[in-house]
Amino acid sequence: MADLAEHQAEFERREAFAYSVLASSRCIGCVYIEPWTCGAQLAYWVTDDAIAIESDIVAGVLAWLTLWPFDCVVVPLRPENVRGRACLQGLGLQPCPGPPGHISFSQQKAVGDGARAREKPGR
Numbered sequence: 001m002a003d004l005a006e007h008q009a010e011f012e013r014r015e016a017f018a019y020s021v022l023a024s025s026r027c028i029g030c031v032y033i034e035p036w037t038c039g040a041q042l043a044y045w046v047t048d049d050a051i052a053i054e055s056d057i058v059a060g061v062l063a064w065l066t067l068w069p070f071d072c073v074v075v076p077l078r079p080e081n082v083r084g085r086a087c088l089q090g091l092g093l094q095p096c097p098g099p100p101g102h103i104s105f106s107q108q109k110a111v112g113d114g115a116r117a118r119e120k121p122g123r
């Protein structure tokens with residue numbers, strides 16, 4: 001419960017965001033968005049029965065994040081996460097520096113993406 005309370009407090013302070021990924025009314029994953037040196041860090045997980053749509057979920061979140069005021073999004077993975085690495089490379093993300101102990105990939109915002117004014121996410 002302490003984790004949920006902290007996620008709620010971060011959301012209210014507009015410092016970090018956690019979202020459940022739902023299929024009907026069942027949770028099949030979660031995404032976490034928090035500040036990073038170039039913009040945002042995206043962490044996520046999916047349930048075993050959602051692995052087949054992992055790329056679709058990640059692609060959808062990355063497309064949504066182009067509307068946020070970040071210049072890039074970094075996605076860190078544990079080195080042993082071969083499936084996640086294949087997913088991110090298949091989506092065209094490039095290796096980049098990231099948190100220690102992780103293999104990270106980034107999506108740079110293309111010129112003209114996110115044309116709306118820079119404002120805090122969620123507005």
